Amino acid sequence: MLLEVIPYTEDAERLLKNCKRYDLLNEFYQSGGHWGKALETAEMYDRIHLRTTYYNFAKHLERKGEQLEAIPNYEKSETHRFEVPRMMFEDIETLEQYIIKQQDQVLHKWWAQYLESSADMTSALQYYELAQDYLSMVRVYCYCDSMEKAAAICNETGDRAACYHLARQYENAGAVKEAVHFFTRAQAYGNAIRLSKEQASEEQIMNLALLGKPEDMIEAARFYEQKDGCEDKAVMLYHKAGNFSKALDLAFRSKQFGALQLISGDLDERADPELLQQCADFFLENGQYDKAVDLLGIGKKVIL
Known part of the structure; x- marks a missing residue:
């Protein structure tokens, strides 16, 4: 790439500025380790690459072993929810303090999953609650055989995924009444x-x-x-x-003439012609000639 072979000089800097290639100027500063200028350029003229610039700077600091300095730059690049836990994973206590201070639901869920994998279910439930991850709360309570607590969460929140999970657990346990209730709550x-x-x-x-x-x-x-x-x-x-076809067919077979009148009002040219004729015949036999004519008129459209 061009920037890799151009050493840092004022002439190269001036050339890129005059061309208003601020994206290349940003890369030029980064490649030379001039992070202050790179960030300033991104802030003022190359905002489309601002987050990427902060991310690259954070990576640079991490490689230098300056983890605490890297954190705010990962945050500005909006990659901290993944990068900070990865970077700090060997220092669990510091990572926990960071997550507590952040008040971020995504980080709370990540920490809850870590605690669950470490078999610390009590603490995991606390962080799942902070993350408002009701499905995971219900799943953990079911795993711990605390169905009543799981049911309380479902009834209180109405969370559909949580209700569905609990319903499946009740079904597997043969508790049909409870399963039906929570399948209904889950829609x-x-x-x-x-x-x-x-x-x-x-x-x-x-x-x-x-x-x-x-x-x-x-x-x-x-x-x-x-x-x-x-x-x-x-x-x-x-x-x-x-x-409609099935409804009419069954209404005829079971002699539900009141239902026939109701259903016929919703018929159109898409209905089965034979059923239309049956309905029309029924209305003719019962002296309801206007309805019979309407239905036969629909039938004519089908034939045409």
């Missing part, structure tokens, strides 16, 4: 419905399905479709999930 309604189906908890399945996504509603609808006397719930869920 993992499909999991909650799956467990409720195993327990044949009909009312709970309906409540969960109405909170969930269309696929959750369809899963619940399949459950109700297979249970005698629950076809009305299945029709309603298929309808709400947007599966």
